[in-house]
Amino acid sequence: MAASPRMRNALTLFSANDCVLCHRVRLVLAAKGVTYDLIEVDPQNPPEDLIDLNPYHSVPTLVERDLVLYAASVVSEYLDERYPHPPLMPVDPLSRARLRLATLRLEHDWVPQVQAIQMGTKSQADAGRKRLRELLTASVPLFKAFKFFLNTEMSLADCAMAPIIWRLPSLGVALPKDGKALEDYGSRIFRNPGFARSLTEQERRLNELPG
Ligand SMILES: N[C@@H](CCC(=O)N[C@@H](CS)C(=O)NCC(=O)O)C(=O)O
Incomplete structure (x- = not known):
């Protein structure tokens, strides 16, 4: 994804404005206190960037430099491992x-x-x-x-x-x-x-x- 002047953070999240799966990922990011650039997307009309990045064109999609992740479960588990504090999974x-x-x-x-x-x-x-x-x-x-x-x-x-x-x-x-x-x-x-x-x-x- 080409860096745009709007983007100030290492993480960018493509998200719809009322979506339980996107909200789930935003909640993980908020619990971790991680800042990110938010790109609001109409899932019925995804932007070119998202079409290029994600074969399913779905949100939530997370971008961190060369890493592109989609599917709320994959994104959430990655964030919990990448930002371990506070942990959002038990250890056993x-x-x-x-x-x-x-x-x-x-x-x-x-x-x-x-x-x-x-x-x-x-x-x-x-x-x-x-x-x-x-x-x-x-x-x-x-x-x-x-x-x-x-x-x-x-x-x-x-x-x-x-x-x-x-x-x-x-x-x-x-x-x-x-x-x-x-x-x-x-x-x-x-x-x-x-x-x-x-x-x-x-x-x-x-x-x-x-x-
Ligand atoms: N399996 C995906 C599904 C995500 C999903 O259904 N997102 C909807 C918005 S709530 C969407 O992007 N729909 C448009 C599409 O899939 O083309 C996930 O867990 O993230």
């Missing part, structure tokens, strides 16, 4: 594998519902709301059992989960009746200054940060 292999699997489930089962609500037809959006609500209801015991998502400390799995929880009011998905643990989880994450820093202007308007 079993816990790491569990959190990776939980994140994979989020990508396969939860994110498509969010995308169907945001971009689908009315019937796709309605089906997405119903399924997302079922997934939330089934996850309540997990939020009761752990302070963070399946873990005692904030992890990359929270960076994947929190953007979905943040969007629930704007997606028209109510919390389950016994969803207080989910609400508390959201407040715990949203109160973190890194969370506010991770939001684009469009995303900030989707919900309210705790006072």
